[in-house]
Amino acid sequence: MSVVKLRGVDLWFAGGPPVLQDITFDVAAGEHWAVLGPNGAGKSTLLALAGAQRFPSRGTVELLGERLGRVDVRELRRRIGVVDVRLRLPRELSVRSYVETGETQTVQSLGPAGAGVGSRVTELLAQLGLTDIEGRPIAVCSQGEQARARLARALVPKPELLLLDEPAAGLDLPGRADLLAALEAAAADRRLSTVTVAHHLEELPATTTHVALLRAGRIVASGDASLLGDASLLSECFGRPVRAFAIDGRWFVTASR
Secondary structure, X not given: OEEEEEEEEEEEOOOOOEEEXXXXXEEEOOXXXXXXXXXXXXXXXXXXXXXXXXXXXXXXXXEOOEEOOOOOHHHHHOOEEEEEOOOOOOOOOEHHHHHHHHHHOOOOOOOOOOHHHHHXXXXXXXXXXXXXXXXXXXXXXXXXXXXXXXXXHHHOOOOOEEEEEOOOOOOOHHHHHHHHHHHHHHOOOOOOEEEEEOOOHHHOOOOOOEEEEEEOOEEEEEEEXXXXXXXXXXXXXXXXXXXXXXXOOEEEEXXXX
16 A cells, blocks of 8 residues: 555746656555655655645645545644654643644643543653653753654654654754664554655664655655665765665765765
8 A cells, every 4th residue: 555655746836946846756554765865855845745734736646545635634634743843842841741732733732631642642751761751841851852752742643654854853873863763663563654854864764664865856766775875876866976885774874075
């Protein structure tokens, strides 16, 4: 089953050049994709299409078996988890209260969580190492703690598709390591598919199964994660000589002028 299915997709904004051009992109159930490319390649826009936050200017987008334009996107979005560091953190909420808002997908708490939601939140707080700080205001948590809280919040409603836009941005080495471990644990749920936008290969979890390389709004290459070992494709994508290598499933990169 295709969780994300884009066919011949173009997207442009009024008066501007195309942001995405002739995109064909498929994510099957249980796959974990990374979308890589230089700044301005269209990575976040592609993720917005996959999250039913934008509509194509041309072509078709099917998400979780539903076609955009023929489905109530409010219901569709409830089946999709989103982790985006640009979304505002409500400073007045505790870590636990913030994670609970994942059920209502609101930026404010709507009151005490029900028993089912409460137990789910307790489970996720423990899984992501947040139990000891659940009463702490989210605003004073470290960036690493906030990153794991964002992930916990996105997982509360048990989404079928999880979209992550640079989830490790700004994290120090321990914070990134903790987040990657949490993402790898989440990938153990075989019902879950993920798409992660990243700027750095070092920010990809070892559970990454597939990769799409994006440049100037077009897909340069896509397929099994092993294509990251093709220096010619990476160099074409990033516009300079790039070579990647894997250690224990994690990818690292070197670049030259």
